[in-house]
Amino acid sequence: MKTRMIILVLVIGAMFAPFAQGRTKLVALPERDATIIRLDNPNATLIEEERVLTLQKGLNKVDFSWKAVSIDADSIRLTVLDHPDKVKLLNVSYPPGEPALVWEIASDGDYAETVRISYLLRNIDRLVTYKAIADKEETQVNLKSYLVLRNFSGEDFEKARVLLDYGEPKDELGIDHEETKRMLFLKSPEVPITKIWTWDAAKLPWDPEELEHRNIGVPVSYRIVNEDKSGLGEFAMAGGKARLFQDDGSGSTIFLGEDNTALIPVGQKTELYVGDSRDIVVTQRKMKDDKIPVHKNNKDQVVLYKTNEVITAKIENFKDKPATLTMIQHIGGQWEMKECTLDGKKVKYNRKDASTLEFEIELEARSDDGPAERNLKMHYNRLNVRP
Amino acid sequence: MKRIILLITLMLSVSAAAKIDLVTLPERDITQMTIYNSADLTLIRDGRSLTLAEGDNRLQFSWAGTLIDPTSLSMLPKAHADKIDVAELTYPARVKNAGIWNIDSEIDGSVPMEITYLTSGLSWRAFYMGTLTEDEKAMRLQGYVRVSNNSGEDYENAQTRLIVGQVHILDQIAELARREQPYGRPGVRPQTQTMTVSNRMVRKRAVMEEAEMVVTRMSAAAPKEIKKEGLSEYFLYTIEGTETIPNTWSKRLPSFEAAEIPVVNLYKHTGPGNRRVYRYLSFKNDDEHKLGETPIPGGNLKVYRTIDDDSHLSYTGTSNFKYIPVGEDVELNLGAVSDVIVEPKMMDYKSDNYRFDRKGNISGWDEIRTVQLTVKNTRDIDVKIELKRNLNTQYWNIKNSGVAKKAYEQVDMDTVKYTLTLEPETEKVVEYVLTTYHGTRTEGRSKSS
Numbered sequence: 001m002k003t004r005m006i007i008l009v010l011v012i013g014a015m016f017a018p019f020a021q022g023r024t025k026l027v028a029l030p031e032r033d034a035t036i037i038r039l040d041n042p043n044a045t046l047i048e049e050e051r052v053l054t055l056q057k058g059l060n061k062v063d064f065s066w067k068a069v070s071i072d073a074d075s076i077r078l079t080v081l082d083h084p085d086k087v088k089l090l091n092v093s094y095p096p097g098e099p100a101l102v103w104e105i106a107s108d109g110d111y112a113e114t115v116r117i118s119y120l121l122r123n124i125d126r127l128v129t130y131k132a133i134a135d136k137e138e139t140q141v142n143l144k145s146y147l148v149l150r151n152f153s154g155e156d157f158e159k160a161r162v163l164l165d166y167g168e169p170k171d172e173l174g175i176d177h178e179e180t181k182r183m184l185f186l187k188s189p190e191v192p193i194t195k196i197w198t199w200d201a202a203k204l205p206w207d208p209e210e211l212e213h214r215n216i217g218v219p220v221s222y223r224i225v226n227e228d229k230s231g232l233g234e235f236a237m238a239g240g241k242a243r244l245f246q247d248d249g250s251g252s253t254i255f256l257g258e259d260n261t262a263l264i265p266v267g268q269k270t271e272l273y274v275g276d277s278r279d280i281v282v283t284q285r286k287m288k289d290d291k292i293p294v295h296k297n298n299k300d301q302v303v304l305y306k307t308n309e310v311i312t313a314k315i316e317n318f319k320d321k322p323a324t325l326t327m328i329q330h331i332g333g334q335w336e337m338k339e340c341t342l343d344g345k346k347v348k349y350n351r352k353d354a355s356t357l358e359f360e361i362e363l364e365a366r367s368d369d370g371p372a373e374r375n376l377k378m379h380y381n382r383l384n385v386r387p
Numbered sequence: 388m389k390r391i392i393l394l395i396t397l398m399l400s401v402s403a404a405a406k407i408d409l410v411t412l413p414e415r416d417i418t419q420m421t422i423y424n425s426a427d428l429t430l431i432r433d434g435r436s437l438t439l440a441e442g443d444n445r446l447q448f449s450w451a452g453t454l455i456d457p458t459s460l461s462m463l464p465k466a467h468a469d470k471i472d473v474a475e476l477t478y479p480a481r482v483k484n485a486g487i488w489n490i491d492s493e494i495d496g497s498v499p500m501e502i503t504y505l506t507s508g509l510s511w512r513a514f515y516m517g518t519l520t521e522d523e524k525a526m527r528l529q530g531y532v533r534v535s536n537n538s539g540e541d542y543e544n545a546q547t548r549l550i551v552g553q554v555h556i557l558d559q560i561a562e563l564a565r566r567e568q569p570y571g572r573p574g575v576r577p578q579t580q581t582m583t584v585s586n587r588m589v590r591k592r593a594v595m596e597e598a599e600m601v602v603t604r605m606s607a608a609a610p611k612e613i614k615k616e617g618l619s620e621y622f623l624y625t626i627e628g629t630e631t632i633p634n635t636w637s638k639r640l641p642s643f644e645a646a647e648i649p650v651v652n653l654y655k656h657t658g659p660g661n662r663r664v665y666r667y668l669s670f671k672n673d674d675e676h677k678l679g680e681t682p683i684p685g686g687n688l689k690v691y692r693t694i695d696d697d698s699h700l701s702y703t704g705t706s707n708f709k710y711i712p713v714g715e716d717v718e719l720n721l722g723a724v725s726d727v728i729v730e731p732k733m734m735d736y737k738s739d740n741y742r743f744d745r746k747g748n749i750s751g752w753d754e755i756r757t758v759q760l761t762v763k764n765t766r767d768i769d770v771k772i773e774l775k776r777n778l779n780t781q782y783w784n785i786k787n788s789g790v791a792k793k794a795y796e797q798v799d800m801d802t803v804k805y806t807l808t809l810e811p812e813t814e815k816v817v818e819y820v821l822t823t824y825h826g827t828r829t830e831g832r833s834k835s836s
Contacts (some may be wrong), residue, residue, distance in 0.1 A: 125573040131461065138619060148458075152572045180570050181459075184473075200528035212720055215685070215709045217553045220620050241557060245430075246619050252422055254548075255430045255505065256619055257555040276553035277620040278684070279712045285799040289781050292831045299616070300744045302830070310800075318682075318712030320617065368713040370673065 005154050006071075008051055008117075009063040030054075032112070033067040035157060037149075037175075039126045043236075044072075055087060055107040065100030069154040070122035078103055079116040087113055099212020124153040126164070129182075130242035134222070134256065136249040138195050141222070145186035145229075145237070151175045188231035194223040196271065199282045199315075200328040203355070206284040219323070224272065226264040237264040242272050250372035280325060280363065281371075284313040294384075307382040316371040317363035327359040328352075331380060339379040347376070392449045413437055416499070418545040421623075422511050422534065424684070425553045428560050429509040429538070439492040443577070445710045448502070449485040453539040456560045457569035459505040467494050478569045486569075507561035508538030511549050513642065513686035517668070519703065523768050525647045526668065530683070532613075532624070535637035543821055544629040549682040551710065552621030610641050615681040622682055645677040653718060654772040656729040656760075663723040664772075666704070672711045683711040688719060727770055730761040733819075742827050751827030760817040764809035773805050774805040774817065782824040782832055791817045 008030055033050040040046075053062060064076065073094065080087045088238060093235045107113070127148040132141035156176045164185070175181055197218050208216050222244065227233040244256040257274035264270045288310035295304040317323055332355050340347055340363065350358040357378075364372040417434035437446070448460065457478065459494060464471040470493035477487045492498070511534045518527045536542060563569075622643065632638050651661040653667040668690065673679035690703040704721035711717050735757035742751035764770050781800040794805040794817060805817050824832055 055502075075688075123573045127570055129458070134619070136618070148570050150568070150570055150573055152568075173475075176480045178568075180478040180568060182478075182570075183475040211709075212718075213685075213707050213709050215553075248616075248618055248623065252421075252432060253430070253503075254550060254618055254623060255423070255428070255554065258557050259555060260557060273555050276621055278553065278710045279620065281712070281715070287797075287800050289800055290831060299746075300750070306605055318714050320713070324692045326584065365648065366714050368674065371712070378834060 002245070005069040006066045009065070032158075035126065035160040036163055036240065037160045038163045039149075040163065041366050042125070044120045044122075046118060047121045047124075048116055050081070050116050052115055053105075053113050053115055055105065055109075055111045055113050057107055057109050059090075060105045060107060062105060062305055063100060063104040064103065064117065065098065067099060069099075071099070072120045072122070073101065075118075075120040076101060077118045079118070080105075081114040081116055081299050083107075083109075083111055083113060087111065112281075121153050121155070124149075124151045124155075126150070126162075127237040128240035130240060130261070132191070132222075132224075132242060132244050133253060134193065134246045135385055136247050138246070139192065139254065141191050141224070141244070143186075143188045143191045143224070143232075144184055145240075147183045147185045149175055149183070151177055151179050151180045153177065164238075186237075191230040191232065191236075193223055195323075196221045196223055196326060197277055197280055197323055198279070198326045198328065201284060202328070202330050204224045204282070206282075208281055208283060213341045215278040216281070217278055218280045218282070219273055220275055220277050221259075221271040221273045223269050224264075225269045226266055231351075233266050236266060237261075237270075239263045244272060244274050271326065277319075277323075279318040280323060281316045281318065281329070282325075283316075284311065286310070288379075302387060305385050305387070307385060309378075309380055309382065311378045313376040315361055315363065315374045317373075318366050318371045319363075320365050322365050322372075323363045325361045325363055327376070329357040329359070329378065330355050330379075331357065331382070333385065335380050336379045336383060337378065339377070341377045343375055395581045411745050415543075418542055418547065418629075420509060420542055420545050421548040421550060421553075422509050423550045423554055424511050424513075426556050426557065426560075427507045427510065428554065429506050431504055431506055431542075433504075435500055435502065436497050437500045438497050439471070439490065439494055441492060441495040444490040444492055446488040447485060448488065451484040453484075454507040454561055455484075456488060456505045456507070456563040457484070457566075458563060459503075459560075461503045462488055462490075463503075465499040465501050467498060469495050471498060477683040483567075484511060488579075505560050506538050507559070508536070509542075509566055510535050510537075513684040515686055515688040517688050517690040518700065519650070519668075519690060519692040520647075521695075522648060523652055523692065526670070526690070527644070527646045527651045528648055528678075528688075529644045529688075530642040531639055532642045533639045534630070534632060534639055536632040536634055539634055541631075541633045543631045545631070546628075547626045547630045547632075549624040549626075550621050551624065552619075554621075575713070613640070613642050617681075620794060622684070643680075648676045648678065652768060652770045654724070654727045655663065656771055656772065657775050658777060659731055662729075664725075664727050664729055666721045666724045666727070668706075668719045668721060669717065669771075671714070671716050673714055679713050682713055683708075683717075685711075690719075690721060708771065726765045727772065728761075728763040728765065729772070729774065730763075732759045732761070733757070734759050740828060749826070751829070752825050753828055754823045754825065756821045756823075758819055758821060760805070761814060762809060762817065763814040765812060767811045769808060769810055771806070771808050774807075775802065776804070777802050778821065778823065780823055782829040784822045784824075786820040786822075788818050788820075790815055791819050795819075 022194065030051040030053055036048040038046040038048065041338060042336055054312060085258065086108045088106045090106050093102050095102065129146045130143065132143045134141045154177055158174045159172045161172050171295045197220055199218050205211060205216055226237055239260065239262045241258060242261050245253040246256050248254055259272040259274065261270040261272060280288055288308065290308040291305050292308055293302040293305045297303045340349065347359065352358050361374055363374060413435045415433055415435055417608060419432040423429065434549040460476060462473050472491040474489045474491050479485060481485060504591050511532050513530060513532050516529045556665040614625040616623050628638060630638060648670050651669040654668040655665050655667060670676045672683055685708055687705060687707050689705045692703050694701045706719040706721050708717065708719050733756055737755050738752050739755060740753040741749060744750040760774055762772055778801045785803065787795050790807065791805060794807050796804045796806065807815055809815055
């Protein structure tokens with residue numbers, strides 16, 4: 001059985017209806033016609049429905065009520081579609097203690113008038129989820145996006161068009177109260193991806209040897225760009241949960257991991273954290289931390305000093321494939337790099353902000369002799385340190 | 388028990404009134420389980436031949452009593468992909484653990500379809516048995532996997548695959564499986580179902596503990612092979628053929644065996660605070676050590692030693708170890724021992740180089756300690772020992788003499804290490820003079836790398 005909580009009643013001859021003695025509800029219940037569930041705003045869902053009102057010349061009263069349905073009463077609008085010049089909405093009144101309102105409509109003739117009623121309905125919304133299957137080489141993904149429509153509004157919609165802020169309008173569909181529907185709405189079979197390994201000195205332990213029974217996983221992400229090249233780039237992609245799989249090359253897939261993506265505007269990228277690599281191992285150590293007095297006060301106490309610090313990091317790749325590791329280092333305060341080398345040769349870094357350095361470190365695949373190894377050394381002074 | 392049921396309702400769209408419901412229960416053709424061990428998560432691939440009618444088909448899939456994540460359900464045609472449109476999946480109102488697929492088909496007849504989903508309740512773990520030779524120079528390593536099914540569903544003749552790796556997930560599959568509504572309700576944080584499922588799980592676990600038994604392979608003439616391959620950051624183990632693991636049962640399968648892995652008997656002593664010496668078995672996951680084909684998944688290792696020609700065993704110890712990539716050194720901690728002894732002694736202490744401030748108070752000084760570490764190997768085999776010392780300050784200098792010279796290594800700004808090898812029933816003495824700097828004596832000074 002359908003749940004009908006929103007009721008529209010046309011009260012004929014309302015001019016004569018005695019208001020004080022209770023509202024007399026008579027006459028036809030106009031059926032819902034074209035209904036639109038508009039989900040372009042993630043915070044509220046706008047319903048637009050068309051109904052035909054049989055209006056008589058003079059004043060008409062139309063009663064719109066909703067029971068057990070959360071409608072924002074102030075959001076309800078009535079638009080006259082057929083004779084906007086001849087049919088006028090005069091006023092809206094709210095009966096006491098009832099989720100309802102009464103429109104007073106003046107018509108200068110007898111019309112079967114199509115009106116559009118719109119309102120914000122709560123507890124009906126949508127989620128967007130993604131499913132991506134990477135190829136075995138991890139160069140691209142087959143991306144599918146699903147729209148999940150959740151209707152817990154109290155109202156059944158027998159036939160409605162569901163509209164998003166983008167994409168093709170869906171065919172009409174029905175969704176009952178307490179029903180959830182998942183629909184495929186976006187397919188892009190060849191989206192290029194970049195695989196990224198990130199080691200952040202502030203987030204991960206420095207010395208794996210200290211952790212006897214635990215591996216340090218280096219987070220692995222896939223980078224996807226919302227652009228033409230990806231078969232995307234037409235509209236901003238909604239945020240949601242993304243599940244990633246990989247083709248195993250033998251007709252099956254494995255599950256790689258899942259992450260939430262934020263809204264991805266056109267031209268922007270998202271990075272989906274899939275899992276951790278235990279085949280890239282970073283061992284970072286502080287080899288030096290000297291205090292060098294710069295100034296002493298009259299009492300012979302140091303009031304200003306600088307430091308002389310050395311940090312080394314050994315990066316080992318145990319994978320049988322090369323990888324590019326993004327290494328993030330942090331140096332607080334006022335600092336000056338004296339020497340920064342990778343395997344003894346000067347190396348460049350990106351200064352992301354005052355205290356964050358980013359290195360791109362190319363790692364070869366492991367060989368028969370063991371892991372591919374690289375050694376980073378940062379020698380810096382911190383200046384104007386006050387005790 | 389079969390709890391997953393697939394019903395096909397053919398909805399002939401000839402006329403809205405003439406709704407003909409034809410129900411068939413297609414059997415599973417192929418089942419594949421890909422079981423993870425870093426999370427309670429298994430990817431199931433379920434192949435069935437469905438008889439579709441041209442037009443709209445409605446397929447009901449229900450999974451009451453299982454631990455399936457309904458949001459993970461997915462269906463794909465394995466043939467005629469361009470003629471079959473899996474349009475939508477509806478989770479009907481007020482019906483739990485069921486979904487209805489709407490399939491628009493241009494095909495009239497049997498079509499192989501594949502349903503995939505994630506479930507909780509299946510798991511696997513690796514464990515190992517090591518057998519040392521009498522001289523403890525080599526070890527036979529046997530790896531096993533144990534697969535357990537507490538998913539609520541019997542998986543018969545399923546291809547079984549195991550994933551080694553750390554997968555990132557946002558929600559526990561078991562939580563998703565227990566939700567009242569698959570995707571939750573708008574504006575409400577998803578709530579899990581009442582206790583019924585978890586109670587059932589607890590009961591199941593109790594039953595499982597009683598009935599738990601390891602099914603060894605007896606029927607096959609040879610143990611099954613396990614195919615191993617790397618995929619992304621994971622390792623995939625595919626067990627030859629298929630397995631039947633009924634709900635609440637588990638199964639042990641051999642994963643690999645390596646004979647005669649050369650091992651080093653390594654001992655470690657970490658300093659004055661801890662007088663104990665710990666024993667490690669050290670080897671490398673590489674060719675030279677008869678390994679190195681694949682990473683070794685973390686697990687528990689029980690080590691035994693062959694004590695006579697009759698292959699009698701003595702239990703040496705146990706160690707949990709982490710995932711070991713190909714090419715990495717392995718050090719397995721077998722616990723504290725008393726047959727390798729380290730005796731630290733301070734042989735001399737003095738202070739020197741006093742500095743005074745303008746008021747005449749002490750502002751800086753040096754402390755000089757002469758330290759002797761006597762290491763005794765009372766065993767009848769060669770041992771390697773590491774003596775690690777944390778100096779508690781970065782302002783120091785060390786003078787090594789004798790064996791200490793060659794054995795010395797600086798680990799970081801305040802840690803040093805001595806590594807020695809001792810022949811059976813011998814002892815060695817490491818001697819060094821440590822100078823530490825204090826107060827103003829630290830200024831502009833530290834042990835540089």
